Amino acid sequence: MDLSLKVIMENKKIVRDGHIHSPYCPHGTQDSFDMYVEKALIEGLEEITFTEHMPFPCYFIDDKAFQDECAPNFEAINKYFKDVEKIKLKYADKIKINIGLEVDFVEAYEEETKKVLNLYGPKLEDGLLSVHFIKIDDQYVAIDGRDGFEQALNLLGSIDKVYDKYYETLLIAIQSDLGPYKPKRIGHPNLIRIFNKLYPLEYKNYELLEKIVRELKNRNYEVDVNTAGLRKPYCGEIYVADAFKELVNKYAIKKVYGSDSHTAKDVGRDFDKE
Template sequence: MRIDYHTHHVRCGHASGELEEYVLKGIEIGLTQLGLSDHMPLLHVDPAAYLPGMAMPMEELPRYAEEAFRLQAKYKDQIDIRVGLEGDYIEGYESEIRRIIEEYSWDYVIGSVHFLGEWDITDYRQTDGWKERDAYEVYVQYYDAVRKAAQTGLYDYIGHIDVIKRFGFKPEQSVEHLEREALEAVKAAGLAMELNASGLRMPVNEMFPSRRMLEYAYELGIPLTIGSDAHQPERLAQYLDQAVDLLKSVGFNELATFKERKRVMVPIGFE
């Protein structure tokens, strides 16, 4: 099995490439399964008044779903396409998120935390936000949001669970207890999580999550899937061979896949 469950395309505003380009690239590099998983539209901020290119406009969501399912059928004999959504968790907007999720027949929904209030902690244009805040308190708020996302029942797996470290901002004191509490919430909710390889091209230069978190996830028995978080077709499956090697070294021997919101475990491999 060669899989990549985390991808973005031009509709989200900060990626390039049409959906079909990702499909053709997946066929070219020999993926068994390709997950299409673009960002949910913004719910809690006015897109017109916010920074450009944060997520797909709401009117594009049905077009995204329609095109993704059409490509799933068109290429079914060449590649197994799974149609998903990265359903950004926004505290206080759970009902709105649920309506979007339940409106379409997704194969899977990723639960990711990008926003703390109106601050997107994953946006390189907003790193000045760290100057105004205590780093430890940011980590406390972030992992509290991850726990709440896991408890909603909205998601199939948690995405890039420690993406808070993306730009290298870290408090002086240990946050291991916060990481463990988040992982325990994932386990208690019966969710999977991903090893997101894109951290290797970020300032932190480490996958999401760290080996330390992976080892605790393995101890807890949390299922893992993998994703490149590609925002360009040429980055599809980038670093996933290294991700699989890391998972194997920790002890994982299966990967989580998803179809019609049901998890199916498959033997690990990226040969």
């Protein structure tokens, strides 16, 4: 191959950010839609998706205040859709903007989730299905906060078991029936590594990881190559990493980069890293 062509191919710039939040995220910033889009233009992106958290169908944890911080309510998400439709038109000749949602997979609430998805589905152009909560007996634990991770560790007894539980939940999510609007891209599939510097583990359950990746392949799903992990103090890596990343490459699963921005300055961030 011509050397200059090879260099161009290896340096192929990522021009799509498939995971961006908005001023409606309760744990995000007030940065406006315009600020997010302007940053995307500065980064030279050609396509972005706003993927605000979809409202939960109901309360499934006792700490309602905490759950309210995780996702906007129904009223806010209606405003979100209106705003994204406006910003899409405003920048139509400059960048492709997709309307999306990040849908939480909550084990045992599949039917309820499907109902909410059916409500918004006709508006969706793109989206993510993510696991943030794992179900341990009758409790749901958010593993992307330190308290939640440590609670899971106490309940399950070892880091290994916490990883197993996370990946088992991810497999159930991929196989779940969430109806015709179920997102085709799995959000930050290695999120469980968020505290890997505090709780190091070389995960060895390749069989489970391969099952997940085979299931992704069979369904023609994509993965969110999520750069937010690089910004987390105890993570320092992208959320498609390690043995999982090797399998994603081996099975040629389609990758879509996502910054998981909750502030405009993070749009397109670290897309030159792998």
